Amino acid sequence: GDFPIETDTIVIGAGPGGYVAAIRAAQLGQKVTIVEKGTVGGVCLNVGCIPSKALISAGHRFHEAGSSEEMGITAENVKVDFSKVQAWKGSVVNKLTGGVSGLLKGNKVEIVSGEAYFVDANTLRVMSETSAQTYTFKNAIIATGSTPIELPAFKYSKRIINSTGALALDEVPSSMVVIGGGYIGTELSGAYANFGTKITILEGADEILAGFEKQMSALVKRNLKKRGAEIVTKALAKGVEETENGVVVTYEVKGEEKKVEADYVLVTVGRRPNTDELGLEQVGIKKTDRGLVETDKQCRTSVSNIYAIGDIVEGPPLAHKASYEGKIAAEAIAGHASEIDYLAIPAVVFSEPELASVGYTEQQAKEEGIEAIGAKFPFAANGRALSLNSADGFMKLVTRKEDGLVIGAQIAGPGASDMIAELGLAIEAGMTAEDIAMTIHAHPTLGEITMEAAEVALGSPIHII
Ligand code: FAD
Helix, strand or coil, rough: CCCCCEEEEEEECCCCCHHHHHHHHHHHHEEEEECCCCCHHHHHHHHHHHHHHHHHHHHHHHHHHHHHHHHCCCCCCCCCCCHHHHHHHHHHHHHHHHHHHHHHHHHHEEEEEEEEEEECCCCCEEECCCCCCEEEEEEECCCEEEEEECCCCCCCCCCCCCCHHHHCCCCCCCCCEECCCCCHHHHHHHHHHHHHHHEEEEEECCHHHCCCHHHHHHHHHHHHHHHCCCEEEEEEEEEEEECCEEEEEEECCCCCCEEEEECCEEECEEEEEEECCCCCCHCCEEEEHHHHHHHCCCCCCCCCCCCEEHCCCCCCCHHHHHHHHHHHHHHHHHCCCCCCCCCCCCCCCCCCCCCEEEECEEEEEHHCCEEEEEEEEEHHHHHHHHHHHCCEEEEEEEEEECCCCEEEEEEECCCHHHHHHHHHHHCCCEHHHHHHHCCCCCCCCCCEEEEEEHHHHHHHCCCCC
């Protein structure tokens, strides 16, 4: 056989979990190898966060151009050349993935192309189309990510697509059925609705965007409906028939069977961890019932020199959570005392308006027996929001009653995705509502909403009664 190549730390998967772990491990003086079977950047950069946000912002611009009459702007004949949108989206992705490759090389991380599986707890085999190579390692970090779930009655095809397919369409569909109103389904629905696609969302639960408060998801629903979308909740998608140039989806709602025709059906019903073909069993790495890898607070698996991070472990399957764990795992390998703490991991939906949440909701605090105050401030009372002609929304600051400690925040409104960072910092730093209220926020900015919500928590807001 081949001669094994020795390395200190080997990382499997170069998504936001793996590449960040590799860079941090290299910074900490380890000899690092990263194995990637697809493209550097993983789901997030190639077929997830970044291309979806690119399509969302393009859709937003297109829609705004034709709907700013209130501000005295009428645009006629606004057109979209979707192949150019796609080319631009591709260029954004390429800049970022190229950047990540550069960062890895700059940190002297060896990038290996191929599919990895464990032979034993210190040996990995990497197969590519043209070669096979064995690596021995002291420590490994598994960051193999996740894959869209396929529903048995909706086998993927040209017209039955997952998020990857929806991001790669070469023209704006005239209609699309979206099964699953989670954040991925809702974001893509919003993007295409802005481009003019007639969207029908079929959601099994009684609300879309489960996990966000109803008052927040209600704003998103209203906006989707304004753009012609139909949202059917408590709907059970049953089957699909492919026609010559489209699909007919059958679903059941309130015991009644219905049909809807569309160009495409997009299935976004969740993702499953890529933990099946790695030889984990062989090494004795324990998994949960859901196929997630079991880890401790330092991302260590049941095999002590092997770590796991990102979508394949417990916790919200989000890019920034994967990266955060990547740093913890690399630091743990270097002997640091770093540990994960999920409280301040933000969750964002790039819908219209944007939704963002960090820490506890009022309800969650209650369930944990924490006496909390939810202090609300509306975007409509903020000068910047009004001058943006985008004043739909609110912030809710959640503080502990006994001492005003900031323990959570929820935001629905323009800029929520950026505004949530300040609240994450407040939680991490153990700040109180008073600390935020006493911080001078520039005028006129959306940031003042945060200051005012803190004033509400203290009982003395200036700009609402
Ligand atoms: P991944 O990014 O999935 O990367 C894993 C990598 O491992 C892949 O490149 C894969 O090819 C490689 N790999 C797998 N098995 C092997 C093997 N055996 N050998 C070698 N390589 C292997 N998250 C956010 O935080 N914000 C967003 O806005 C957001 N938007 C999203 C939109 C969409 C449409 C989707 C699908 C996801 C979105 N996500 C978002 C989720 C985010 O993409 C994931 O949480 C994130 O990519 C997980 O990172 P990861 O490093 O765990 O794995």
